[in-house]
Amino acid sequence: MVIDKTAVIGFPVDHSLSPAIHNYWIKKLGLDIKPYEKINVNPNTFEEQINSLKQDGFGGLNVTVPLKEIAFNISDETSGVSKKLRSANTLTLGSDKINGDNTDAAGFINSLDKKTIEENIANKKTLVLGAGGSARSVVYALNQLGGHVRLFNRTTEKAEILLNDLSINSSPIGTEELDDYANSSSFIVNTTSLGQKAGEHNNILSFENIKTETFIYDLIYNPKRSSFLEKAVAKGLKVQNGLRMLIEQAACSFQIWHEIKVDASDELISLLESM
């Protein structure tokens, strides 16, 4: 069945780049479907609004924070990864049921070069900063890739809950241990929101004795180079921001709905960077 109408829903959703990404592919492929939209949806009336969007002909919805958990809860059928993360970022509205999936972890994995996975993640010490919604997908993904994951969060209890929920045999790191673990890690990823606001600095790590071969990833893509990445670059480390992950999770949703494999072309990356 052709899915004609798609959109991203959020609260708020105004700054989402998803329309630019999906519409780039829709146009590039010449698909005869409606442009991808963005729609604000209030969490308090989530289910009614989903039903109303379905009546309006929407067949595919991306879901952003803070609606991913509600989206999971109202889905009739959910994928394995969605169940594990208890969150859905991709809804497919069928005639009699709603399917919930989560493409964030796959988006993160697909954003990584094979070399980085082999040399910096598989069987290596990896460190995740933060224990929010995006940390869940990243920890799940790193564990799937064979990384030994440890987690640091300002609120340690949240890190503990996350590891328990994902059945990962690891423990949260305390502040006193953090720099030592970071210095022996091969892959470090920031999933906290620190550094997103202008003038805000992420000083969680000192970067003083990080190994030269360590790969530094920040999920933040605006600014293009966060203060966290700036520090890593100043140390000569390899870095990556979150734009590729954003595109790759969108590509996975696109494939679920339209059964077409799309990619993060240089043209698309430049388009998004210019916005």
Ligand code: ATR
């Ligand atoms: P997302 O869905 O993007 O992951 P989130 O669920 O709100 O967003 O999680 C935000 C993360 O950033 C959390 O790990 C949060 O730490 P707490 O769990 O202690 O709240 C972290 N974070 C936000 N502001 C922070 C700050 N000023 N210092 C350290 N960590 C911060």
